[in-house]
Structure formats: C-alpha cells, structure tokens
Amino acid sequence: MDLRFTDAEIAFRQEVRDFIAKELPAETRERMIAGKSPTKQQVVDWQRKLNARGWAAPEWPKEAGGPGWTLAQRYIFREELQQAPAPSPLGFNINMCGPVIIEFGTEEQKQRFLPRMLNLDDWWCQGFSEPGAGSDLAGLKTRAVREGDHYVVNGQKTWTTLAQHADWIFLLVRTDPAAKKQEGISFLVCDMKTPGITVRPIITIEGGHEVNEVFFDDVKIPAENLIGEENKGWDCAKFLLGNERFGQARVGASRERIRRLKVIAQESMDGGQPLMQDPEFRRKVTEIEVELKALEMTVMRVIATESKRRDKKPDPATSVLKIKGTEIQQMCSELLMKAAGPYAWADGDPDEEGETNDVDVAPDWAFGLAGVYFNWRKQSIYGGSNEIQRNIMAKAFLGL
Amino acid sequence: MDFDLTEEQRLLQDSVARLLGDRYGFEQRKGYMKSADGWSREIWGQFAELGLLGLPFGEDEGGFGGGPVETLLVAEQIGRFITLEPWVSTVVIGGGFLRHGASQELRNELVPQVASGEMLLAFAQVERQSRYDLFDVATTAKRDGDGWVINGRKGYVVHGDSADRLIVTARVAGAQRDLKGIGVFLVDAKDPGVQRRGYRTVDGQRAAEVELSNVRALAVLGNPEDGLPLVDQVVDESIAALAGEAVGAMQAAHDMTIDYMKTRQQFGRPIGSFQALQHRAADMLVALEQARSMSYFAAISSEERNPTERRKSMAAVKVQIGRSARFVGQQSIQLHGGIAMTIEYACGHYFKRLTVNDAMFGDADHYVRYLSDTGGLVAAA
Numbered sequence: 200m201d202l203r204f205t206d207a208e209i210a211f212r213q214e215v216r217d218f219i220a221k222e223l224p225a226e227t228r229e230r231m232i233a234g235k236s237p238t239k240q241q242v243v244d245w246q247r248k249l250n251a252r253g254w255a256a257p258e259w260p261k262e263a264g265g266p267g268w269t270l271a272q273r274y275i276f277r278e279e280l281q282q283a284p285a286p287s288p289l290g291f292n293i294n295m296c297g298p299v300i301i302e303f304g305t306e307e308q309k310q311r312f313l314p315r316m317l318n319l320d321d322w323w324c325q326g327f328s329e330p331g332a333g334s335d336l337a338g339l340k341t342r343a344v345r346e347g348d349h350y351v352v353n354g355q356k357t358w359t360t361l362a363q364h365a366d367w368i369f370l371l372v373r374t375d376p377a378a379k380k381q382e383g384i385s386f387l388v389c390d391m392k393t394p395g396i397t398v399r400p401i402i403t404i405e406g407g408h409e410v411n412e413v414f415f416d417d418v419k420i421p422a423e424n425l426i427g428e429e430n431k432g433w434d435c436a437k438f439l440l441g442n443e444r445f446g447q448a449r450v451g452a453s454r455e456r457i458r459r460l461k462v463i464a465q466e467s468m469d470g471g472q473p474l475m476q477d478p479e480f481r482r483k484v485t486e487i488e489v490e491l492k493a494l495e496m497t498v499m500r501v502i503a504t505e506s507k508r509r510d511k512k513p514d515p516a517t518s519v520l521k522i523k524g525t526e527i528q529q530m531c532s533e534l535l536m537k538a539a540g541p542y543a544w545a546d547g548d549p550d551e552e553g554e555t556n557d558v559d560v561a562p563d564w565a566f567g568l569a570g571v572y573f574n575w576r577k578q579s580i581y582g583g584s585n586e587i588q589r590n591i592m593a594k595a596f597l598g599l
Numbered sequence: 600m601d602f603d604l605t606e607e608q609r610l611l612q613d614s615v616a617r618l619l620g621d622r623y624g625f626e627q628r629k630g631y632m633k634s635a636d637g638w639s640r641e642i643w644g645q646f647a648e649l650g651l652l653g654l655p656f657g658e659d660e661g662g663f664g665g666g667p668v669e670t671l672l673v674a675e676q677i678g679r680f681i682t683l684e685p686w687v688s689t690v691v692i693g694g695g696f697l698r699h700g701a702s703q704e705l706r707n708e709l710v711p712q713v714a715s716g717e718m719l720l721a722f723a724q725v726e727r728q729s730r731y732d733l734f735d736v737a738t739t740a741k742r743d744g745d746g747w748v749i750n751g752r753k754g755y756v757v758h759g760d761s762a763d764r765l766i767v768t769a770r771v772a773g774a775q776r777d778l779k780g781i782g783v784f785l786v787d788a789k790d791p792g793v794q795r796r797g798y799r800t801v802d803g804q805r806a807a808e809v810e811l812s813n814v815r816a817l818a819v820l821g822n823p824e825d826g827l828p829l830v831d832q833v834v835d836e837s838i839a840a841l842a843g844e845a846v847g848a849m850q851a852a853h854d855m856t857i858d859y860m861k862t863r864q865q866f867g868r869p870i871g872s873f874q875a876l877q878h879r880a881a882d883m884l885v886a887l888e889q890a891r892s893m894s895y896f897a898a899i900s901s902e903e904r905n906p907t908e909r910r911k912s913m914a915a916v917k918v919q920i921g922r923s924a925r926f927v928g929q930q931s932i933q934l935h936g937g938i939a940m941t942i943e944y945a946c947g948h949y950f951k952r953l954t955v956n957d958a959m960f961g962d963a964d965h966y967v968r969y970l971s972d973t974g975g976l977v978a979a980a
Contacts, residue, residue, distance in 0.1 A: 593881050
C-alpha cells in the first residue's frame with residue numbers, strides 16, 4: 200500500500216498547472232471565481248486550447264483522439280482545472296456522447312463526430328429526461344418511427360442543459376412500444392437545426408437560463424444517426440451514466456470554493472471582526488474540510504482499485520462519490536452565501552424578464568453568491584438523484 | 600498510488616483474522632471479560648506467536664518490522680472482534696514511547712520482553728482536570744540526585760491494572776497548562792508508592808485510577824524538560840491505530856445490521872425491503888467508507904515529519920472517524936430495533952466500543968475546535 204503520487208505524477212501535475220497559468224484567460228478565471236458559469240465563448244475558446252495541446256478529452260483512448268492517460272493523470276488533470284478554476288472539457292461532448300460513440304458507434308460515425316466534438320465545433324446537449332420520465336428514465340415516451348431511411352420523432356425532452364447553445368442533441372427514443380420498457384429504446388443523434396425542433400427556456404429559481412424544454416414535432420432523423428443497434432439504446436444509456444462516477448466528486452472544485460470562502464470570511468465583518476474569527480463559523484468550515492479530505496481519499500481508492508479491476512464492477516466506495524461530492528458542494532455554496540451576510544441578497548441573476556441588477560450594489564465578492572446557492576440545489580437531483588444513488592447502493596452493494 | 604497489500608501484509612491480516620475468528624466469538628469474549636485480568640493471557644500468548652506484540656519494532660531488535668499499514672491492518676481486526684487485550688496500550692502506545700523516546704539500553708532491555716508478551720505497558724496521562732489536553736499536567740516530577748521522583752494522580756489509565764510498567768506524564772517545570780516542562784517517565788507499576796484501583800469501563804475493557812506517591816522513575820523517555828512533542832507523536836500514531844480499530848468495529852456493526860435486515864420479517868417481508876431502512880443502511884455505508892478512507896490517510900499522516908502538519912491531519916482523522924463511528928453505531932442499533940438493546944446481543948457492544956473509541960485522546964468536537972483554531976486543512980486563496 201502506497202498512497203502517494205509518483206514523482207512522474209507530481210511532475211505531470213506541475214505541467215498541467217503551468218499550462219493553465221499560461222493559457223487560461225484572466226477573464227474566464229475571474230468569472231468562475233465569482234461563482235458564475237463561464238460564457239459559451241469562454242468554454243469554446245478554452246476547449247480549443249486544450250484540444251490544440253491534445254488534452255481535450257482526458258478519458259478518451261489515444262486512437263479516438265484522447266491523450267491515453269492513466270486514471271491518476273485524469274484525476275490530477277481535472278483537479279487542477281477545478282482548482283484553477285478553469286472550464287472543464289464540455290461534458291456533453293467529452294464525457295457523455297463521445298464515449299458512447301467510441302464504444303457503440305460505427306467507424307464512419309466516429310470519423311464524423313469525434314474530431315468536431317473534441318474541438319467544440321459542435322456543442323452537444325442531452326435529450327434524456329422527459330416530463331414523465333425523471334428518476335424512472337426508462338419510462339420515456341418520445342416516439343421514433345422508422346420510415347424508409349429515417350426516423351420520425353415526436354415527443355418532448357426536458358431539463359436539457361444549455362440546449363440554447365447546442366448544435367447537436369443525443370437522445371433516447373422509444374422505437375418499440377410493445378417491448379418491456381428498457382428493451383424498446385434507441386439512442387439517436389440529431390442536428391438541432393432539423394425542422395420540427397423547438398427549444399423553450401426553463402428559468403430556474405435563481406433566475407438563470409441553463410435548462411430547456413426541447414419539443415420534437417415530426418422531426419426526421421436520418422437512420423444513419425442511430426448509435427448502436429435499434430432497441431439497444433438502454434445499453435448506451437447505462438454506459439453513459441456509469442461514466443459519470445468519478446466526475447461527480449469534484450474534489451478540486453470544492454477545494455477552490457473553500458479557499459474562496461476563507462477569503463470572503465476574512466473580508467466580511469461579524470461582531471466587529473472578520474467572520475473567520477468567529478469560532479462557530481470556523482468550525483462549520485472545518486467540518487466540510489474534513490469531509491472533503493475523506494472524499495479525496497475515497498476518490499484515490501476508487502482510482503487505484505478501478506485501474507486494476509478486470510470485472511469492471513464498481514468499487515463500493517464509488518457510491519460515496521456522488522452523494523458526498525454533491526453534499527459538500529452544496530454546503531460550500533451555503534456557507535459562501537452566509538459569509539456574505541446582507542450583501543448576499545442583492546440579486547446577481549436576471550429576473551424572469553431578463554432584467555439584471557446593477558452590479559455595484561454589493562461588494563464584488565458577495566454578488567451572486569445566493570444565486571449559486573439556490574442553483575446548486577440541483578446537484579443532489581441531477582445525474583441520478585441522491586435518493587436513487589441510495590437505492591442503487593442498497594441493491595448493488597448491500598444486497599437488500 | 601497503490602492500495603494493494605503486499606503478500607506479507609495479506610498473510611498478517613489473514614493470520615490475525617483466523618486466530619480471532621476461531622478464538623474470539625462473542626460468547627468466548629464474554630468469558631475473557633469475566634476472567635481475573637478482564638482479558639485473555641492465552642490469546643496474548645497467541646498474539647506474541649504471530650508477531651503482533653513486536654509489530655512496530657525493527658527486526659534487528661526482535662520485532663516484526665511493521666509500519667503504519669501493518670498497524671492499521673491489525674487494528675482493524677482488533678476492532679472487528681472488539682478484543683479486550685492491551686494491544687494498543689502495550690504495543691502501539693507503549694511501543695511508540697520505546698521507539699521514539701527510550702535509550703538504546705532501555706530498548707535492549709524492554710523490547711524483547713514486550714515482543715514476547717512478558718511486559719505489559721500502560722499510558723498514565725489523563726488527570727481529573729485535563730480532559731483531552733495532553734499538556735494539562737499537574738502530576739509532578741522532581742529531580743532527586745540522578746533520578747526523578749513522581750507525585751500525583753492519573754485517571755482512566757487504560758489497562759493500568761494489569762500493566763507491569765506505567766508510562767507517566769509529569770510536570771518538571773512551569774504551570775499546569777504550560778506546553779514546556781512536561782516529562783515522560785517509566786515507572787514500575789508494582790512500586791510501593793503506586794496505588795492502583797482497577798475498574799471495568801463501559802466498553803468491557805479495563806482501566807485504573809493511579810496514585811503516585813514519591814515514586815522513583817525507572818527511566819526518562821525523551822527530553823524530561825520538553826516531552827510534549829514526544830507525547831504528541833506517540834498519541835498521533837495511536838490515533839491512526841484507533842482509526843483502524845474503529846473502522847473494523849464499524850464494519851462489523853454494519854455487516855451485522857445488513858444481515859439482520861435480510862432475515863428479520865415484519866409485515867410479511869424482510870425489513871430490508873423497506874426503502875426508509877435501505878436508505879439509512881446506504882448512509883451508514885457512506886459513513887463507513889469515508890471513515891475507511893480516513894484511516895488510510897491516518898496511516899500516511901502518522902509518518903509526516905512536520906509535527907504541526909501531522910497534528911492537523913490526525914485531528915481531521917479524529918473528526919471523521921468520530922462522526923462516522925457515532926452515526927454507524929447509533930444507526931446499527933436503530934435498524935436492528937429492540938434486539939440490539941439487549942446486553943446478550945453483540946451489536947450494542949460494538950456501539951459502546953465505538954463511543955469510547957471516539958473519545959480516546961479527544962472526541963470529534965475537540966478536534967474540530969483544534970483544527971479550526973489552527974487554520975484548517977485548506978489555505979485561503
């Protein structure tokens with residue numbers, strides 16, 4: 200048992216850190232430190248810089264255009280991006296649809312889609328959830344009927360993150376309504392410019408526009424856009440969801456938030472002294488730091504065991520990652536908001552009509568922190584809600 | 600980064616698990632508890648044969664040559680079977696003082712005796728007013744010729760009633776709560792000036808109240824004017840062992856609970872089929888795995904050379920282990936229901952040991968305060 204990084208891994212971390220320091224635009228970084236999502240253009244620019252360096256898709260194998268890294272390298276890379284903070288490679292392209300095409304796609308599909316995914320020439324979005332299919336995803340109803348050389352798709356997707364930026368969508372559709380619910384599903388990809396697609400924004404509680412409804416009315420999708428076999432789309436979906444395991448811990452991101460929290464708690468006054476001097480507040484921060492350290496070690500364990508495992512079964516420790524990772528991030532966002540005190544309440548987000556407040560009403564460090572807190576409640580809901588995670592644990596790991 | 604055990608480590612783990620699996624059933628444990636010492640001399644002999652009593656000492660001095668990982672592995676098994684023998688007191692704590700504080704001459708004398716099982720050690724540190732502060736020492740040591748004479752009272756001396764030697768913290772200079780001026784002394788437990796009152800603790804272990812009246816120390820461990828760094832180091836190593844022990848006990852309590860959930864029928868089906876209970880069991884698993892991760896961190900951190908960093912890391916370990924132990928312990932009782940409230944059932948005994956384990960050398964709350972007062976783990980930026 201040796202729980203340290205090797206010298207080569209430590210050198211790799213420095214290489215990544217140097218690259219970020221040199222290449223990451225200050226504007227992008229500052230925006231992210233303030234707790235805001237990077238703009239579309241900032242994400243695209245950064246993805247292209249990573250792609251030029253060969254680092255656009257940390258988890259992809261070399262033959263697909265990835266760097267061919269070990270699990271430890273991937274972890275280090277992502278941790279450094281999160282800590283900087285810098286945008287992560289676009290998840291829809293790199294961690295969701297890309298790996299599915301690599302695993303299930305034809306050679307032609309790989310040639311057609313993967314290079315454009317890496318360079319973010321196409322921004323992808325995910326059409327999985329439906330109004331009637333949330334945690335029970337396999338209950339989806341969007342229908343695809345094969346007519347000659349294409350499918351005709353009718354139905355509605357929801358919670359489609361950043362569909363307003365998207366050039367392409369990957370979606371689960373029902374191709375055999377007579378089969379058992381997991382067995383009649385197919386995985387299609389579709390150009391967002393296809394006639395019959397309507398994107399309607401959903402404004403979330405803080406006022407931001409991240410998610411959308413996507414309607415399909417007689418949308419014709421060429422049959423060549425089927426990934427894998429017809430009616431075998433659930434295999435693609437399971438594969439895709441299984442790939443999210445490491446991503447949700449986001450240890451580096453939480454560490455960056457705690458650093459930020461400590462800065463803000465020095466600036467914010469409480470009882471005539473910096474809030475950080477308040478033992479009560481400090482202890483709350485410490486409790487999160489400890490949980491985060493334990494989570495970091497859990498991630499290490501998962502990486503170390505997964506890289507040696509042949510049966511591809513996940514380690515029981517993986518179940519911890521989503522639950523603890525999101526709980527810690529949510530706690531960070533809550534403490535950041537609280538640290539800002541009354542200045543947390545100036546609304547940093549647009550209202551329902553899109554009107555925004557004057558930024559100067561609150562100190563820079565306080566502005567928008569409440570919005571992040573409200574928005575981050577989503578973390579324990581998406582990617583398989585934390586309750587679904589507990590169901591999985593009870594069944595898969597505890598045999599209940 | 601590699602979490603795999605070496606072949607030797609796996610053998611060690613297996614041999615301890617096999618011995619305790621054969622000889623430390625819950626009913627057998629009750630028997631040991633009722634014996635004169637409150638634990639088993641026979642098992643102690645078996646520990647010696649397996650090399651567990653010489654575990655942390657170098658092979659050149661008759662030890663096993665084990666490091667933090669070996670200590671962690673043995674501690675986990677100790678926890679799994681909630682054994683009663685003075686392994687942590689004698690080998691981890693006592694052994695730690697010998698390794699880091701004893702003269703070569705003293706090591707030559709004592710290490711073979713410890714490794715063979717003839718010499719039992721206990722750490723006399725707690726005082727009525729000290730609570731969890733290692734530096735709060737009212738017991739005094741006064742120079743007398745070329746030796747030291749000790750006076751004072753020590754409490755909750757774990758396994759102090761059966762120990763052959765006591766390792767005593769005593770003040771040689773300064774005020775009661777000064778960091779400097781604390782010495783660590785080796786005392787003959789059978790010295791006429793030593794009065795011991797042994798008692799049973801809630802977790803089925805043994806401890807003693809110790810009164811020291813004009814006791815001449817057998818030896819000094821470390822620097823008699825400035826022994827606190829030595830105490831901190833040994834306590835930190837012990838925290839790593841206690842973390843492993845807690846993980847073993849949590850695992851056992853969790854396993855027991857899951858098994859029970861699969862067999863206990865209510866409303867015509869196993870209670871494990873109910874989602875409210877499944878989710879609690881899942882949360883227990885999260886707490887257990889976080890604790891396990893932290894026990895590995897403890898093993899790494901116990902070798903950290905910077906004492907400030909080491910103390911902070913071990914504080915974090917105590918916080919996580921304590922929080923997890925409380926949750927897993929309490930919920931293992933809750934999910935069982937009434938059966939786990941009975942003294943005949945093993946689960947409650949794990950819960951009790953986990954509760955005491957948390958408090959040893961300071962509970963989670965104590966270390967949250969310590970860690971938050973010393974800047975936490977993440978630097979501001």
